[in-house]
Amino acid sequence: MTIRFPVEGEFIQLDQLLKAAGLCGSGGEAKQRVADGVVFVDGEIENRKRAKLRPGQRIEFAGETIELVAAG
Numbered sequence: 007m008t009i010r011f012p013v014e015g016e017f018i019q020l021d022q023l024l025k026a027a028g029l030c031g032s033g034g035e036a037k038q039r040v041a042d043g044v045v046f047v048d049g050e051i052e053n054r055k056r057a058k059l060r061p062g063q064r065i066e067f068a069g070e071t072i073e074l075v076a077a078g
Contacts, residue, residue: 009070012077017058020045023065027072039067 011027018026024036024045037055039045045052046066047059059065061076 007070009072010075011072013059013061013074014077017060018074019055020047020052020057020059020065021055023059023072023074024067027070029067029070029072044068 009027011023020040021033021036024030024039025033030036030039040053040055043051043053044067047057048063049066052065059074061074063074065072065074
């Protein structure tokens with residue numbers, strides 16, 4: 007299943023996205039999952055917790071896919 011997540015503003019940070027999308031219970035958990043190397047952005051492992059993600063990008067984590075879309 008793909009989650010369409012609206013991005014308010016220019017970007018959202020990866021750790022904030024994982025928490026906001028409900029895939030991690032806390033910011034600390036989100037940061038740890040990124041550090042574990044289990045989060046993919048556009049098919050590549052992303053290990054920068056504060057990576058700036060923009061509409062059009064796809065994030066894969068824990069069997070879920072998040073597609074970022076522009077808000078509004």
